[in-house]
Amino acid sequence: MTIMRIIIPRFVMLFFVVFGVAVITFIISHLIPGDPARMIAGDRASAETLMSVRRDLGLDRPVWDQFTIYVSNLLHGDLGTSLRTRRSVAGDIATFLPATMELGAISLILAIVIGIPLGVASAIYKDGPIDQVARTISVCGISMPVFWFALVLVLLFYAKLHILPGSGRIDMGIALPTRVTGFFLIDSLLEGRMDAFWSSVRHLILPSFVLAFANLGVITRQIRASMLDVLQEDYIRTARASGLRRRVIIFNHALRNALIPSITLLGLALGDLLYGAVLTETVFAWPGMGTYVVTSIQTLDFPAIMGFTVVASIGYVLINLIVDIAYMFADPQIREIG
Amino acid sequence: MTTAPLLSVEDLTVNFPIPGGWFGGATSHVHAVNKVDLTIRPGESLGIVGESGCGKSTLVQAIIGLVERSSGKVLIDGQDFHDARGKRKREIRQQMQIVFQDPQSSLDPRLPVWRLITEPLHVRGGMSKAELRARAAELAASVGLRPEHLDRRPHEFSGGQRQRIAVARAISTDPDLLILDEPTSALDVSVQAQIINLLLKLQRELGLAYLMISHDVSLVRHFCDRVAVMYLGQIVEAGPAVQVLDSPAHPYTRTLLATVPSLKHPLPELAATRVGELPNNRILPTGCYYRDRCSFAAAGCDRPQSLVEFGDRTGTVAMSPSDKAAWPRSVRCHRAQAGDI
Amino acid sequence: AWAASDVLVLSRAEDAPTADPGVEISNSGYTFIYAAYEHLVAYKGATTDVVPELAESWSVDDTNTVWTFKLAKGHKFDDGTDVDAAAVKFSFDRAMKLKAGPSDAFPVLKEVQVVDPGTVKFILSSQFAPFLSTMAVSGAAIINPKVMEHEKDGDMAKAWLAEHTAGSGAYKITSWERNQSVVLDRNEHYSGPTPALKQIVVRTVGEISARRLQLVNGDADIIEQVPVDQAAALKGDSNIVVESNPSLYVNYIYMNNKRPPLDDVRVRQAISYAVDYKGIVDGIMQGQAEQMRGAVPDGMWGHDPNGFQYSYDAEKAKALLKEAGKSDIHLTYTFSQADTAWEPVGLALQANLADIGIKLDLQAVADTTKREMAASGNYDLAPGAWTPDFADPYMFMNYWFDPERMGGPGNRAFYNNPKVAGLVREAASIIDQPKREQLYLEAQKLSTQDAPYLYLMQKNDIFARRAVVKGYVYNPMLIQVYNFATMSKSE
Amino acid sequence: MMSVASSATQAVPAASGWKSRLHFLWYLSRRSPLTLVGAAIIVMVIIMIVAAPLIAPYNPDKLMLSARLQPPSAQHWFGTDEVGRDLFSRIIYGSRASCVAAFMIVLISVGVGVVIGCMSAILGGRIDTAIMRLMDVIMALPALVLAMALAAALGPSLVNSMLAVALVRIPAYVRLARGQTLSLRERVFVKAARTFGASPLYILRWHVLPNALSPIIVQATLDLGGIVLIAAALSFIGLGAQPPTSEWGALVSTGRNYILDQWWYCTFPGLAILITAMGCNLLGDGIRDMLDPRLGGR
Amino acid sequence: MDVASGTLKPAGQKPAALTIEGLSLEFPTYAGAIKALDDVTIEIGTSEIVGLVGESGCGKSVTTMAATRLLPEGRYRVTAGSIRLFGRDPFAMGETELQDVRGKLVSTIFQEPMNALNPTIRIGKQLVGVIQRHEAVSEAEAERTARGILKDMLIGEPERIMKAYPFELSGGMRQRVLIAMAFSCNPGLIIADEPTTALDVTVQAVILRLILDRAKRTGTSVVFISHNIAVVSQLCDRLYVMYAGRIVESGPTRAVLEAPQHPYTQALLRCLPERVEPKAELEAIPGTVPNLLDPPQGCFYRPRCPEANDQCLAKPPSVATAPGHLVACWRRGAIQPSSIMSEATL
């Protein structure tokens, strides 16, 4: 009941946001100098050829028609055809999304697994050496130019030390695992191919570390701040006065409450992950959405950009929905009375 | 007593909608203030006591216009600013001023004292900065602040001094009525004494009328001429402060006074404190509001009770507003009227 | 991780858009098209001459508008069916119907007729000198008509052919993982000798540094798009051969002939004199280029080895400007990052032009935007890169100088000299090569004087391979295209 | 972990003059040395921006094709680039494009965001809802992508990228300002002003804006660090400053082509970005801590 | 009776619940050290209810928090004195030992019931957590104990309350839960730090009664902190009056209130409106409390004291004026103990 109260407006919101995004991207795409027809037909195309391509793309129709067609296609899940790859944008996204999700998931897990304990320790030992170290790490993470950090790591671990691969998802000589989920780690295990599995793991190390590092900073900082907030709450004082064990106070009483405001932040961090992923993928030649969208932007492949933007914003709203629900479950006050 | 009332509140009701519907609609209401009538004559102090959540603050905020009233009238000098507009509205409105409970939060931390004190005048407009400052200096002196304080900011003051600033601000427009919402409950007793003395002095000098809310019965007894006891948004008993507080008539007033900590009597036994929690003000009870908690409840208590003059044995005729000023003591309990308590 | 000796790994910066001969217009796609399809004719070795491939012989009628090809026997598509006249007709009909970029190579093709399974006839609407040469372009690849089984929504199997092949070439695509790798395996039905390389893997690796490390570590056998600085660094490694071959790829700069002050020939000449060509070639290109001499590059017939070449002469440039009476000139150089040389070239130009009192602003835009601006004449100076689609000076002369082709199609300087236009049009309408060459030389002489473009340099095609890769033959018409069938890897 | 006595009856001594400020600085350096480091970095960067011509040993745009890609040396502290420009000078001058851009972005998004946010809160009702929904849409747009798309649409230039980033940052400030306004509206001193008959505009001007500003400024300082990164990232993918203008992200971007043989090319500009962003973050954190009465400072 | 030391402790009994001797404590800040406590000596006997009164910021909370070492570690300095909790020094205890003592031997009830319970954990679980922490009982057993003690707190439906989250309860109800929690392990000493200031008078009376009755029944000692003298007078056997970090007067409640010896105590009582005629001027104490960063020399009350003279420039010692009634004032003899309470009904 209360869940529905949160979910239903969110779904209305989802449509609203997607429609808004569609309008905005459509407008931008029409402001851009650059003729999609010329991109497809080639620079030297004759006027005739251009016309025919334009007709093909529906670009000869009035703008309003183009928009209604675009929106109606969108509702059918058709995001149009990429000018650059000449494939359906939906198909492209389906191809590249798993790579990004695999990278994103691993780095998010890394960031959380390291960031939360670090933040907690930092808050508990506020102003102590652990805190200084944790704050330094977190501020470095937040301030690190992702692309540069990626380059430095590639230089160090791939070019100089030769201990980790610097690009792609899997070694050259190893056949790709059969696509089931698109996650190499899972697919290779499903096939029982350990060579592919370990190769994928090795390829994941550097990019996921780079990506995790930035989020680690954000998470550590947030957890530290909300832990500090929570630790000076009256109920912690009550718990201490009742003689509860330090461990119990920190983990059962404080952390739980500190995580609640952090959930929202995690939602935002997921959004940022996308941004970081774009840059990380570019440097590591990771065949994911990031590489796809950067190339698309550089070539002004507008159907691709629009498709990506729409999908990303749907993802954003969905993540926020999940965050809201998680928030609701974490905070009894919201859960019980809505 | 023939003076026309300075403030007269008639039939004032305040309901707060509780948003609960899917799309923000209200499903029910909080009945914070229920048909309150009261009058204050010039230079008089009226105290309002009652337990937490009974609607005291809402009542005064409705009077001063901070919350929307659902029905009823508030006349100051016979005029209701609710119906006025623009400058006129401001003028009527500024005949009363309010001093809040927490002096810290009622002063904008970023403004210097002289600006704080003259804010009502600044809002009203028409005075130059120098004039405002000069007026601020006068006002500051009258509440016992030193001139060098004028350029400081509120955080540089103690709680008592801040409350002085708030009082200075409240009297800056020469109002006739000051509303005091627990003006000293955030302060220590020694500071409370200073503020109370100041308020009494100002009343003597400026002929101010006060409407004061307080938890502290002895303070009300000391400070106010008359007192009204509120329960669940209603006035259940009213009359001269000393009379009401020394010999309460309404069962609720009795319980309330019994539980007030005092140097004079020991801690009451649990039986006497059997007051429970304030009942739900979302669904108003029928009949006497206090019936469920009342140890004197009997037949007849399920009928709505009205506020009638104490000692008026007929007990059926409600008082007209104009009568009330003349009638010193009234109570909303048929058993008290009947002398059963 | 060394690849097996019969597998060749090629590493390049970006994934090819498609492998559909009817659609693809980029060299990265040609790599697959030339590996998987055959054409009626092919370039011979390292030259731009054509020799029979699917066609065993051909003839042309007196009007020069009807070409008849006799098909050789024994060529089979990768499903085992024979390559016949119907397939040829299907392939060209498809290209013309798709009317995408490649169809522009056949501007006068009216009809293709099947005479008998071994004979096919091309009917042209008018005489077109480079016709035979166009039969060797990527878009003229012969496709198995059976692909129509994969047709969807009347797309002429476009979607399917984008990532699959259906030709009679030595290889066929067996897997395509977007932005990762394309795998080519041998076509069992290939008519030629069995290639030594069993499998070709084409990897996408965006960073040049990463590609280079792959090559050095033996993870890749060939890496493409090697900038000159990297090439220089790789030269020291004995396991690696840097292939640097003179190409027909030219870098030049469009000067907008319509816009003042560039509409004044003296201003254009002054600019042409102001540029430190040698500095650019040696400094920016590390010597891996040569200054252009006229429009037709060295290596293509029609090139004039004695033609006029502007050289760095600031004094002369200043004098010309003075003569033109122009001062306080303010120009913009609109470029994109599509070619890594464009920015440093712009910087060099900025410095050079400043010397003669012309202020040059650099404006970096997306490549698509740059193209659009060039096509619509909305620029002052803009760099361009040009490679010929087929081996004929027509690709330069008629595209660059014919006022009919102003804008996108080729004449991006909006150059209009009726005399030059007449010469190039005449050259295109006859097929007598010596005569045509004559006309083109004449046209070059005139146009170079007009300085419509700033002729910068003809770049070397640079890629690097491991020394174990043998048998590669460079053809300037086939950049990024490899003769995989006759290459091998050996220690 | 106990709250300092809340109802402060005790007058807090007025912070008087430089002496207490010095005292505070000393206290800060012990309690929070990182904040001081942050402040020092920002001061350095500001000096760099203002005094670039005095610091930089060379003209940052001067080509020297003969001295391409020189390693760091006494003449060229950070080496030279692919057309022989001095990298140290380019980094010094690069601070202008990079940091001024970031600063402008923050300024624009704060300015616009605060105006819209306060208006939205004050107007309320449908207008408020409409504005907030629009902000939701902008929030849902992937920030970098929108920035890139806009930059691409308007042509890649520093100004356009700046506008784009500013646009995507606006909703954050709208929300912050709106939240502040709404919560300030409930504060007793605002209620007090209402009892004087003050108009919404009066309240906005005298109570809401001055009080809402300090959390917003803290947020902006923290944001500045992030925006230095975003601006650099935009340049990195080729949507930033126009050549020959030097900009850190663009330097890293070009430098990465040379990373194997000329490590210095992308190392130093990257460090510059890192350190500057770090300065902003440390300082922002510090200011926030200082404004947080719980943490001791005042 | 040991008159000299001023305590009422009969010789040879088991150790007092809490003894604080000459405790001085300060908080270093950037502006200097806040001298929160100066030479505070307090003794709480077994089964004794003792009040601690004084104005805001005078050090009441700090005194008791120091006794249980609940002050933020590293933010304060004990500069002198000693503390004995049931004969043991909390500052000599290890972390775990201290945790064993808190909640078991001594529990604390804090002022703000609104936030003193963890908002995300059900009431029952919080209670059971405390009980199981100190008693080796099964969960079911602990729940039974919790229910029982909630019932003792006059909570009608303990079952329902145990399943509730704090936000579902009113302030009075929460405070009762907190008291239940404090009593749940039968501690020897309860520190009640203004447990009712945030509550309504009617609720306050109930809460005070509950504490009082339960403590009397179980023989628990209580330290009751308040700035409301009336409340303390109703509740406590003995009281300590604090001013600016010092104990200025202490003794049996009646004795102190009927015949206050210290000018500060006297002034404090005179401030109350209870004893004067309506509308009459209240006797306010002039001036403000001293700045603890830089307290005045000698007696801290000197700047506000009408009786002060040069003698007061030295710190006054605590001297017993009657058995168990100690006053720290040089001028105690010179001032007439104004008998405040004599007018009243006491």
Ligand SMILES: Nc1ncnc2c1ncn2[C@@H]1O[C@H](COP(=O)(O)OP(=O)(O)OP(=O)(O)O)[C@@H](O)[C@H]1O
């Ligand atoms: N804005 C509001 N919306 C909904 N309910 C409200 C609002 N303001 C007050 N109430 C409710 O109205 C009732 C009366 O509140 P009010 O603040 O007037 O009580 P009070 O007598 O002043 O209490 P206290 O002594 O604690 O200040 C309470 O039940 C309160 O919850």
Ligand SMILES: Nc1ncnc2c1ncn2[C@@H]1O[C@H](COP(=O)(O)OP(=O)(O)OP(=O)(O)O)[C@@H](O)[C@H]1O
């Ligand atoms: N953590 C701390 N850091 C610095 N000063 C502190 C700290 N805790 C308390 N103090 C100071 O110690 C003094 C005594 O504080 P304490 O809380 O004991 O007063 P209190 O008598 O309990 O007042 P209240 O009635 O307001 O609770 C105050 O001046 C306060 O400012």
Ligand SMILES: [Mg+2]
């Ligand atoms: Mg109230």
Ligand SMILES: [Mg+2]
């Ligand atoms: Mg306290």
